[in-house]
Amino acid sequence: MPLSFAIKGAQLLDELVPYLVATPANLRHLNLAPFGLPVAAEHVIDPLRMQSAQFLDLLHKxxxxxxxxxxMPMPKWVFYDCSELPGAIYGLARPAARVWPKVKQLFAIPDTYTGLVPVSMYVAIPMPQRGVWxxxxxxxxxxxFRRLQLLDDLDLAGLGALTKGLALKCFGVEQFWxxxxxxxxxxxxxxxxxxxxxETAYTPAHSDHETLTYGFAVTEEALRASMGDPTIVLPRPDASFWVESTDVAAMIALQDRIEAGGRFCIPAAPRATNAGGVEIPIAQLG
Ligand SMILES: CC(C)(COP(=O)(O)OP(=O)(O)OC[C@H]1O[C@@H](n2cnc3c(N)ncnc32)[C@H](O)[C@@H]1OP(=O)(O)O)[C@@H](O)C(=O)NCCC(=O)NCCS
Incomplete structure (x- = not known):
C-alpha cells in the first residue's frame, strides 16, 4: 500500500502516478512526497519551459x-496567469506508454508523445496570509470515463477526493477557501x-451567482478523512435547516443572514429530496 493508512481508491495508486506543475520558485515551498507518496523528478513540470507545452496542453484539455x-472551461491564459504561475497543480496521470487506447483517442494524443496523460488535477493559489490557499x-x-464507458477494468471511484486530499498536503495548506x-x-x-x-451563500461577484464560498482548517484528520481513512470520524454539527440546491430565494435569505453577522456551515453531504432534487444541510453556529 503506497500510503500508511487505508484510503478509498487505493487501487488508483497502483495504476496512476502523481505529477506536479510549479515554477522552480514555488516548488521550493511544496511537499514533494505528500503522505510519503513521492512525485518523481521527471513528473515535476515547469511551466516556464517550452518542453512542458504538450503536457500543459493536455491539462488544458x-x-x-x-x-x-x-x-466554465478556463481560457488558456487564465490557466497560465491564475494557476501555473502563481499557484500549483497536483494530480494523477498515466504514462503515455501505458495509457488506455480509448483515452488516447479522447485526448487525441499523437503516437510520438511519451510523457504523462493526466486524469485528474487540483489547482490552488496561495493567498497573502501564510498557509492560506x-x-x-x-x-x-x-x-x-464512466459516461463514455472508456474503462471496464479500473474502478476510478474516489479519484476526485484522493486528488484534492493529496494536493492540499503537497501545497502545505493550513486554511483553505x-x-x-x-x-x-x-x-x-x-x-x-x-x-x-x-463566507457567502449567494455571490453576485461570481459569473454564476448561485455560488457559495466556503472554508475549513486543513488538519491531518481532515485530509485523511477526505481520502476515506475509516479510522477518522470528524465532528459535525446537526443541520439547523436545509437549502434546496436550486432555491435562489433561500440562498439570498442565507446570504442576508451571513452579511448581518450570522455564522453558518455545511456540516455534511447533500441528500436527495422526494421531488427528485438535492438539498444541502446548513448548521447555524454560535
Ligand atoms: C466533481 C468531480 C471532481 C468528482 O470527481 P470523482 O472522481 O467522481 O469524485 P469521487 O469519486 O472522489 O467522489 C465523488 C463523491 O461524490 C458522490 N456523488 C457524486 N455524484 C453524486 C450524486 N449524484 N448523488 C450522490 N452522491 C454523488 C460520490 O458518491 C462520492 O462520494 P462517496 O465517496 O461518499 O461515495 C468531477 O465530476 C469533475 O471533475 N466535475 C467537473 C468539474 C467540477 O465541477 N469540479 C468541481 C468544482 S468546485
Whole structure:
C-alpha cells in the first residue's frame, strides 16, 4: 500500500502516478512526497519551459473535458496567469506508454508523445496570509470515463477526493477557501474534509451567482478523512435547516443572514429530496 493508512481508491495508486506543475520558485515551498507518496523528478513540470507545452496542453484539455459541460472551461491564459504561475497543480496521470487506447483517442494524443496523460488535477493559489490557499479547480475524468464507458477494468471511484486530499498536503495548506455552485457534485467531496464554514451563500461577484464560498482548517484528520481513512470520524454539527440546491430565494435569505453577522456551515453531504432534487444541510453556529 503506497500510503500508511487505508484510503478509498487505493487501487488508483497502483495504476496512476502523481505529477506536479510549479515554477522552480514555488516548488521550493511544496511537499514533494505528500503522505510519503513521492512525485518523481521527471513528473515535476515547469511551466516556464517550452518542453512542458504538450503536457500543459493536455491539462488544458482535461479542464475542457470536465468543466466544459459545467459551462466554465478556463481560457488558456487564465490557466497560465491564475494557476501555473502563481499557484500549483497536483494530480494523477498515466504514462503515455501505458495509457488506455480509448483515452488516447479522447485526448487525441499523437503516437510520438511519451510523457504523462493526466486524469485528474487540483489547482490552488496561495493567498497573502501564510498557509492560506484558495482552491481554484478540481477535475476528475472518472465521470467522463464512466459516461463514455472508456474503462471496464479500473474502478476510478474516489479519484476526485484522493486528488484534492493529496494536493492540499503537497501545497502545505493550513486554511483553505473555495467557491463552488450549490448544484455541484463536488460538494460531496468538499464536505469530506469536515464542516464547511460559509463566507457567502449567494455571490453576485461570481459569473454564476448561485455560488457559495466556503472554508475549513486543513488538519491531518481532515485530509485523511477526505481520502476515506475509516479510522477518522470528524465532528459535525446537526443541520439547523436545509437549502434546496436550486432555491435562489433561500440562498439570498442565507446570504442576508451571513452579511448581518450570522455564522453558518455545511456540516455534511447533500441528500436527495422526494421531488427528485438535492438539498444541502446548513448548521447555524454560535
Ligand atoms: C466533481 C468531480 C471532481 C468528482 O470527481 P470523482 O472522481 O467522481 O469524485 P469521487 O469519486 O472522489 O467522489 C465523488 C463523491 O461524490 C458522490 N456523488 C457524486 N455524484 C453524486 C450524486 N449524484 N448523488 C450522490 N452522491 C454523488 C460520490 O458518491 C462520492 O462520494 P462517496 O465517496 O461518499 O461515495 C468531477 O465530476 C469533475 O471533475 N466535475 C467537473 C468539474 C467540477 O465541477 N469540479 C468541481 C468544482 S468546485
Amino acid at each position: 482535461l479542464d475542457g473535458l470536465t468543466f466544459g459541460p459545467e459551462g 484558495f482552491g481554484h479547480n478540481l477535475s476528475s475524468l472518472a465521470p467522463v 473555495g467557491a463552488t455552485q450549490w448544484q455541484s457534485k463536488a460538494l460531496y467531496i468538499h464536505v469530506k474534509f469536515g464542516p464547511l464554514l460559509l
